[in-house]
Each structure stands twice: as structure tokens, then as C-alpha cells.
Amino acid sequence: MIASIGRRAVEAVSAAGRWGFFVADLGRAAADVGTWSRLLVGQMRRIGVDSLPVAVFIAAFTGVVLALQASYTFTGAVPLYFVGTLVGKTMMLELGPVLTGLALAGRVGATMAAELGTMKVTEQVDALETLAYDPQSYLVLPRVLAATLMFPVIVALAILTGICTGWLTSLELLHLSTAEFVKGLKLFYLFKDTWYGLFKSATFGCTIALVGCWIGLGTYGGAEGVGRSTMRTVVYSAVLILMLDAFWAVVLL
Amino acid sequence: MIEFRDLHKAFGPKVVLAGLTLTVQDRETMVIIGYSGTGKSVALKHIVGLLHPDAGDVIVDAQAVSTLDRAGLTALRRDIGYVFQSAALFDSLSVAENVALGLRRRALEEDEIAERVREALALVDLTGTEERYPAELSGGMRKRVGIARAIALRPRYLLYDEPTTGLDPVTSAVMDRLMVRAREHLGVTGVVVTHDLRSAYTVGDRIAMLFEGRIRQVATVQEIQETEDPVVRQFIEGRPA
Numbered sequence: 001m002i003a004s005i006g007r008r009a010v011e012a013v014s015a016a017g018r019w020g021f022f023v024a025d026l027g028r029a030a031a032d033v034g035t036w037s038r039l040l041v042g043q044m045r046r047i048g049v050d051s052l053p054v055a056v057f058i059a060a061f062t063g064v065v066l067a068l069q070a071s072y073t074f075t076g077a078v079p080l081y082f083v084g085t086l087v088g089k090t091m092m093l094e095l096g097p098v099l100t101g102l103a104l105a106g107r108v109g110a111t112m113a114a115e116l117g118t119m120k121v122t123e124q125v126d127a128l129e130t131l132a133y134d135p136q137s138y139l140v141l142p143r144v145l146a147a148t149l150m151f152p153v154i155v156a157l158a159i160l161t162g163i164c165t166g167w168l169t170s171l172e173l174l175h176l177s178t179a180e181f182v183k184g185l186k187l188f189y190l191f192k193d194t195w196y197g198l199f200k201s202a203t204f205g206c207t208i209a210l211v212g213c214w215i216g217l218g219t220y221g222g223a224e225g226v227g228r229s230t231m232r233t234v235v236y237s238a239v240l241i242l243m244l245d246a247f248w249a250v251v252l253l
Numbered sequence: 254m255i256e257f258r259d260l261h262k263a264f265g266p267k268v269v270l271a272g273l274t275l276t277v278q279d280r281e282t283m284v285i286i287g288y289s290g291t292g293k294s295v296a297l298k299h300i301v302g303l304l305h306p307d308a309g310d311v312i313v314d315a316q317a318v319s320t321l322d323r324a325g326l327t328a329l330r331r332d333i334g335y336v337f338q339s340a341a342l343f344d345s346l347s348v349a350e351n352v353a354l355g356l357r358r359r360a361l362e363e364d365e366i367a368e369r370v371r372e373a374l375a376l377v378d379l380t381g382t383e384e385r386y387p388a389e390l391s392g393g394m395r396k397r398v399g400i401a402r403a404i405a406l407r408p409r410y411l412l413y414d415e416p417t418t419g420l421d422p423v424t425s426a427v428m429d430r431l432m433v434r435a436r437e438h439l440g441v442t443g444v445v446v447t448h449d450l451r452s453a454y455t456v457g458d459r460i461a462m463l464f465e466g467r468i469r470q471v472a473t474v475q476e477i478q479e480t481e482d483p484v485v486r487q488f489i490e491g492r493p494a
């Protein structure tokens with residue numbers, strides 16, 4: 001019992017150490033601009049194409065629900081144009097970044113882990129190394145940078161989508177006018193609402209890609225190992241996203 | 254020169270290499286034979302630093318591989334072509350891109366790269382497959398792309414892990430000729446791991462048998478064929494124990 005706790009603690013510390021090396025190695029790999037810059041655009045395009053449909057789909061329904069729940073909560077006690085405020089604020093600050101992040105942990109993170117895991121177990125990563133490439137600069141860095149840069153873009157579109165569906169719902173089902181909705185939207189708006197959400201999503205993208213690549217490159221044990229890595233990536237990045245979300249709320253709000 | 258010095262390697266409780274010592278002279282082709290699972294691939298991986306020894310080392314060009322940092326390893330690997338047992342082609346790249354990838358790491362013009370890719374694929378008789386993807390190739394074709402990827406680099410050292418396994422006899426003979434040519438015309442130093450004795454006798458200057466983690470015998474092709482060592486005899490005659 002105690003021995004097993006001890007062993008787990010040692011494992012956790014050594015994993016943390018390897019994680020530290022992994023991230024530090026990325027800094028070194030950044031110097032190899034010629035290698036990663038060629039691959040960056042391709043990765044950005046892939047992440048965009050993979051993620052946009054999911055992100056927009058989720059945001060569209062979230063917008064509808066937010067508008068309806070807002071009016072339900074206000075029960076006439078609060079002026080109805082506050083629906084605009086609530087939809088806008090919630091989408092920008094929380095639901096846009098977090099729901100998208102969680103969905104993309106499954107989409108983007110799992111894809112990266114499966115891809116790199118397969119490369120690892122089929123010796124493609126070894127082959128890359130013998131060709132004098134550093135897997136960090138050829139495989140990891142383009143993915144991490146692409147995710148960090150693309151997530152804010154995807155989340156921005158998700159936020160816009162959510163606000164649009166929230167507005168349409170208000171027009172059609174809550175009989176609010178566009179002017180009122182916009183008034184509500186502008187009411188407590190701060191520029192910080194925008195950058196806070198987008199900054200958060202950049203950190204989510206970075207985290208998801210780092211976790212996916214790290215677990216992917218640590219894969220062993222054939223197809224089963226790839227499956228295990230994929231599952232772990234989804235779980236770990238989801239947990240990390242929620243923790244980061246709380247962290248930024250404490251630090252930045 | 255490649256020198257294994259008392260190399261030890263275990264995976265958990267499983268001891269694979271237990272004092273492997275072997276010297277491969279410049280411009281020599283050394284064939285390593287041995288039973289499946291004795292650690293031939295493991296030995297080869299130590300030469301390029303893909304595995305880290307538990308004790309002992311591999312010395313390549315007077316550098317101890319396990320002591321090299323990332324930059325030193327990268328420099329060393331530029332001189333070495335490695336043919337993987339599993340071919341290890343990049344799934345997401347076409348055949349031509351697979352062969353070109355290593356060349357892009359060297360300061361070469363695009364024309365020169367294209368020319369070398371064409372030439373290497375012609376040597377392994379795969380002209381016309383440039384735009385295909387590894388998943389669309391047969392196992393033997395993949396193997397040959399792996400060989401093309403290594404020889405296109407024109408390295409000083411070529412390490413082949415079972416280059417002819419899974420190839421038909423005629424194609425095997427073509428690959429053997431290719432390996433012989435690499436040594437004779439380009440002065441390549443080669444290490445060939447193989448189960449295929451006919452190939453071993455054709456391409457090898459010397460043959461070393463790996464057995465129980467160390468070299469059982471290393472000798473010229475003729476000496477091996479006439480060996481008195483019971484273990485080596487049994488292996489080359491293919492007699493079950």
C-alpha cells in the first residue's frame with residue numbers, strides 16, 4: 001500500500017521531470033526555423049478544417065439555449081434586452097472558449113496523439129531521427145504553434161456564431177428587436193471580454209497540442225498503445241483546460 | 254570505422270546485449286547473422302543513437318555515440334543511412350517525398366534533389382511510383398523505398414536491417430548487387446543484418462554471428478562456411494536443435 005503510493009509519487013515526479021524536458025526541448029527546437037516554418041501552414045490549415053464545423057455547430061446551439069435561458073431566468077423582472085448582455089458576455093468569456101476547447105481536445109488532441117503514436121510504434125519517428133531531423137522541430141513545434149495560433153481564430157468564429165444564433169432566437173422567439181439586443185450586447189461590454197476569451201483559447205490550444213504530442217510520442221505497444229494514448233490525451237487535456245480556465249479566472253479577472 | 258565496445262543493453266529484466274564487441278573497418282561490409290530476437294536490430298540502433306547503452310558504447314569515427322549531444326548526433330546521422338526492418342516509411346508522404354526528406358536536410362538544390370530521388374528509385378526498380386503513398390505499395394516495394402531513401406543520401410555508412418526479407422529471389426539478388434556496388438563504387442562502409450545466408454555470402458566481406466548477447470564468431474565468408482563452431486554450423490545449416 002505505502003510502497004504503491006511511493007511508487008506512484010516517484011512516477012509522478014519523474015513524469016513531471018520528463019514533461020519539463022519536453023517543453024524545454026521545444027525552446028531549443030525553435031531555433032530550427034527552416035524545419036518547422038515549412039510545416040506550420042499545413043498544420044494550421046488542418047486544424048482549421050478539422051475544427052471549424054464542430055466549433056460552429058456547438059456554438060450555434062449554445063447561443064440559442066443561452067438566449068432562452070436568459071429570458072427564462074429574468075422572468076420579466078429584468079428588462080429583456082439584458083438577454084443580449086448575457087449571451088454576449090457568456091459566449092465571449094466562458095462558453096465560447098471552454099466548450100470549443102473541450103470539443104477540440106477530442107478532435108485535435110486525439111488526432112495528434114493517434115498520428116504521432118502511430119508514427120512512434122511503426123518506427124517512423126526513429127526513421128525521422130536517422131534522417132537527422134529533430135522530432136521536436138519536425139513534428140511537435142508546428143503542431144503546437146498551429147494550435148496556439150488557430151484556436152483564437154476558431155473560438156472567435158464560434159463566439160460570433162453563438163451571438164448570431166442568440167440574436168436570431170431573441171428576434172424570433174423572444175420578440176426582442178435587433179436594436180434592443182444590440183443595446184444589451186453593448187451595455188457592459190469591455191474590450192477585455194474579447195481578449196480574455198481569445199487569450200484563454202490560445203492557451204487551451206497550446207495545452208491540447210502539447211499534451212497530444214507528448215503522449216503521442218510516448219506511445220508504446222502497437223495499436224493498443226495508440227488507443228490508450230488517444231484516450232489519455234482527451235482526458236488529460238480536458239482536465240487541464242478546466243484547471244487553466246479557473247486559473248485564468250483567478251489571475252486575470 | 255564502427256566499433257562496438259563491450260556493449261550491454263537490457264530491457265527491464267530481459268538482457269539483450271551482454272558484452273557485444275565488434276569492429277567494422279572502413280569500406281568493409283560486415284554482415285551480422287543470428288537467431289530471431291537475439292538483438293541484431295537493437296545493436297544496429299545503438300550505432301545511430303536511437304537506443305542508449307546500459308554499459309559500453311559504440312564508437313563511430315572516434316566519437317562515442319552515447320556521449321553525443323543533440324547537435325553531435327545530428328552531425329553523425331548525416332553520414333549514416335539506415336534501412337529499417339519495417340521500412341518505416343512516412344505514411345503521410347508520397348514515395349518521392351519520402352526519399353527526398355533526408356536530402357532536404359542537406360544544402361542541396363531542388364534540381365539536385367529531384368535528380369537523386371529519380372536515380373535512387375531507379376536503382377531499386379521503382380521508377381513510376383513517385384506519386385504513390387506507402388499504403389498503396391506492397392511490403393517488398395516499401396522495403397525498397399526504404400533502401401532508396403537511405404542510398405539517396407550517399408552516406409559514408411549504410412546500415413541495412415534485413416534488406417532482403419520479404420523480397421522475391423530475383424529482387425533480392427538485385428538488392429545484393431546494389432549493396433555490393435555501394436561499397437565498390439562509393440566506398441561505403443556497411444553493416445547488414447540478415448537471415449538470408451545467400452545474401453550474406455554475396456554482400457559480406459566478413460560475417461559475425463550474434464549469439465546470447467555477444468559475438469560468437471566473426472570471420473570471412475569462406476571461414477564461416479567452413480566453421481567448426483557447433484553453434485554457427487547449426488545456424489548456417491539450418492538444423493533445428
Ligand SMILES: Nc1ncnc2c1ncn2[C@@H]1O[C@H](COP(=O)(O)OP(=O)(O)OP(=O)(O)O)[C@@H](O)[C@H]1O
Pocket residue numbers: 264269287288289290291292293294295296338
Ligand atoms: N524497445 C524495446 N523494448 C523492449 N524490448 C525490446 C525493445 N526492442 C527490442 N526488444 C527486445 O529485444 C530483443 C531483441 O530484439 P531485436 O529486434 O534486436 O531482435 P532481432 O535480432 O533484430 O530479431 P529479428 O531477426 O526477428 O528482427 C527481443 O527480445 C525484443 O523483445
Ligand SMILES: [Mg+2]
Pocket residue numbers: 293294295338414
Ligand atoms: Mg530485427
